[in-house]
Amino acid sequence: MDSGEAVAFVLTTYTYLRKAKKRKWWVHPVNCARYRHGAFVTLYKPLWEKDPVKFFNLLRMSILSFDELLATVREPLMKMDTKMRTALSPEELLVFTLSYLASGCSLQDIHYLFRIGRSTAGILIRKVCKTIWNTTKEECIPTPTEETWARISHGFLERADFPNCLGAVDGKHIRVIKPERSGSLYMNYKHFFSIGLMAVADASYRFTYVDIGSYGKDSDSTVFRNSTLWTKIQSRSLSIPKPQKLPGTDIAVPFAFVGDEAFGLSSNLLRPYSGIQLSEKKRVFNCRLSRARRYVECSFGILTNK
Structure with a gap:
């Protein structure tokens, strides 16, 4: 100059x-x-x-x-x-x-x-x-250890009659004002703008994991697959206990989270059987899984009412 x-x-x-x-x-x-x-x-x-x-x-x-x-x-x-x-x-x-x-x-x-x-x-x-x-x-949401997972699993077995359960997972849309220049990223399937809240709850209605801030357009399965929880599950760094025998059987099955039909099935995530004409065993399984999954839905209700 x-x-x-x-x-x-x-x-x-x-x-x-x-x-x-x-x-x-x-x-x-x-x-x-x-x-x-x-x-x-x-x-x-x-x-x-x-x-x-x-x-x-x-x-x-x-x-x-x-x-x-x-x-x-x-x-x-x-x-x-x-x-x-x-x-x-x-x-x-x-x-x-x-x-x-x-x-x-x-x-x-x-x-x-x-x-x-x-x-x-x-x-x-x-x-x-x-x-x-x-x-x-x-203090409020500590990283679970193998002993913590065992205690959570025992709680689901006692209260929901669902063994080897690490927690119930579900998502919730939090309504927001449309962010500027965001297009349709925050528009969800319910036709309002939101951010995603995905959480895992134990059988005492306490959150053990939360993921907040995903786009409203993302499905529950997408949010779960993009979460740090899924990354740790895939890398086997979550201290999940080894497969354990189901009560009264000699069949050892992996510990898993439970979710609704929006989630994809995997070895560490269970969802209900789809369809209407199901066998008795599948209907019993769906009933018990729904009983375990209600803990996270009730936790969202408690959170909303407080």
């Missing part, structure tokens, strides 16, 4: 900056009133102190569970105050994040309710969710 081009560049930049719109406020007056009129002060604190029932209705979480989660994420979310402004406390960050997730409201609602900038709220909610996942995933 020669001297003439440099002068032109400086003049252009100076002119742009002079024409640029100046900020009317450093912090909007609505947000300045956060410490007096924000929902964190006027709503959360009174409920936390005096009304555990309405606290649960607000955040879909008991006070005991909230305090336990807050103790886990407090340190990663802690920020230092500066001369420019006071940092949001980890408690407040967790409260408006859980409120957003529990109510399904918009970021605009969070802005007016908690007196926090809309774009700031969006950034912080993503950060809090990521922090919750990183700090609790090993």
Whole structure:
């Protein structure tokens, strides 16, 4: 760049900056009133102190569970105050994040309710969710060991009369607003936009594996085949126990997950027999498999109702 081009560049930049719109406020007056009129002060604190029932209705979480989660994420979310402004406390960050997730409201609602900038709220909610996942995933959804698989299998044998079962797998569509420039990637067969949630549950209605974020157009079988769970099954790195004899027989069969007709049949994934005119043995098998598979469907129902 020669001297003439440099002068032109400086003049252009100076002119742009002079024409640029100046900020009317450093912090909007609505947000300045956060410490007096924000929902964190006027709503959360009174409920936390005096009304555990309405606290649960607000955040879909008991006070005991909230305090336990807050103790886990407090340190990663802690920020230092500066001369420019006071940092949001980890408690407040967790409260408006859980409120957003529990109510399904918009970021605009969070802005007016908690007196926090809309774009700031969006950034912080993503950060809090990521922090919750990183700090609790090993405790809430630990990597199963061979002993864990044996315990899960025993639970299905006792409660569903289905032996050698490692878990029930199913998918669910989570409705979303169509992402920009995404075409039909998120349009599912039910004709609304969604992302895929695939999960595996044990006989105690607890999730042992989740895969979230696939395109809405993908079928359950496609999501399962593209998941890390299937990759580990194929590489034999999931610590699955060796084939075990079925009760009352000398036939050893592999341990397997159970799914519905949308999944493909494999040595570690069972699905019901298709068709109407089935033999008695096949109908009994379908009945028991359906009894085992209902645990993941009920888990989705529990998740939706909470």
